[in-house]
Amino acid sequence: MRNAENENIEIKLLKEAIFLKYGYDFRNYAEASIKRRILNFLAEANLDSVSELQHRLLYDQTLFKKLLVNLSVNVTEMFRDPTFYHAVREKLVPELRQLPFFKIWHAGCSTGMEVYSMAILLHEEGLIDRARIYATDFDELVLKKAKDGIFPLELAREYTVNYQRAGGNQSFSDYYTARYNHAIINSSLRRNIVFADHNLAVDGVFGEMNVIFCRNVLIYFNKELQNRVFRLFLESLTERGFLCLGSKESIRYSAYSDAFADVAPKEKIYRKTGHPDPEAHQETF
Template identity: 60%
Template sequence: MEDIETQNIELQLLLQAIYLKYGYDFRNYAKASIKRRIQHRMLKEGINSLSAMQHKVLYDIAFFERLLLDMSINVTEMFRDPSFYLALRKVVIPELKKFSFLKIWHAGCSSGEEVYSMAIILKEEGLYERTQIYATDMNEVVLKQARDGIFNISKLKQYTANYQKSGGLESFSDYYSAHYDHVVMNKALKENILFSDHNLATDGVFGEMNLIMCRNVLIYFNRDLQNRALGLFFESLGHEGYLCLGSKESIRFSEYSHAFEDVVREEKIYTKKSAHEEISAYD
């Protein structure tokens, strides 16, 4: 029978080793999922304990890089949850048109599919030229993919359907050029996107944002780390700033549940309460 207590000690030591050696902090990730992914990498590599894996992580950088890709989930798609993007277009975009300059932070952007989705909406709504998008991720490998804007052609059918369901106004094929098995997103879409390295577990606040997107990232964090990230978002948002989370994520159980209010409840679109409202919310 497996000795779960000992395994948990080994897991904690492994995460500590990764943090001390490479600076990636997974110690406050939700345990069930990270443990599962690490154990599956262990089996795949034919390693028989987490302690042995710790040794390999410390001395074999190439191995660590493979493990890092397992540890950060990089599953995403364009216009993921079309109903969310429809709500963004119908409810949030008209409000953003009031501003003469916009700053958007996409935290945990992974390989960039959702960043390009946002760029397309901003183009169609005439906001792109006055927007600066900061797209960040902790993983350099996926960040490079995002910067390149090259995606597998096999997914395009689904992306096109998503785009149409999300209220797209043009022909989706106008936004990319197809080459054999991949597509390259139009250069014009990334002119105002700055891709950079940022880790929600260890890095700090990011400018005065009008909107922050962070979808399906917080589900991998434990409550403490969720509160840390939400704190960063709260501090990074300007007056009337919007926060958009994944459709199964909620601020309801967090320390910040009183600091935001619902804009579109079922799509997890929130807005930051002003300092005055925030005080009254605690009455």
């Protein structure tokens, strides 16, 4: 029978070992979520303890890559939360029309379904050729999947419903080619997308973006890491740039709340207004 106190210590040491050995920082992820994923992996790998897992990981990079897949959050779908995309069309698109060129960053893009959803929206609004879309994640396997632009064909019906509810005005099937049991996103939607490695927990500013999407990622971080990421986004946005979060996330009550104004509060869309008092937030880094 496992001792919960000792197990928590082992998990803390495991996260430290992963950071020192491989450079991936899970130390400020929400404890309950990361613990559940580690214990699930123990069962899958038929290991008796977290300490045994730590020892194996230090000498087995293949095992670490398998663990990394389990620790990564890869829940995504096309046009997830359709009302959010209505808000994007209503609030963001008119602002983007005023720009000859703009940059969008999807931080923590997972397998890219949200990235391609935005590319479709921009295509329908006649803005795709003005856009450069950056899609980043720290997991090289999910980045490859995102770059390939492939999804299971069995999800096409669900994605079609989401697309229609999100205000799509074409046939969703026009945007992919069916091949056996999977679908491939059209290359015309991929040409303005750049996929790159970036870890929100340890990496720095990522260009000057007009819009940043980071939806359903921050819920897995603790408050300290959330504040680090909010500061990173603040410094990565252009003046009056937009920040889009997930339905269960908010910049309110964070150290950087004063630096953003509400644009569509229900859909968690904010706009940069400036920088908060730096004296109050020195602990962030």
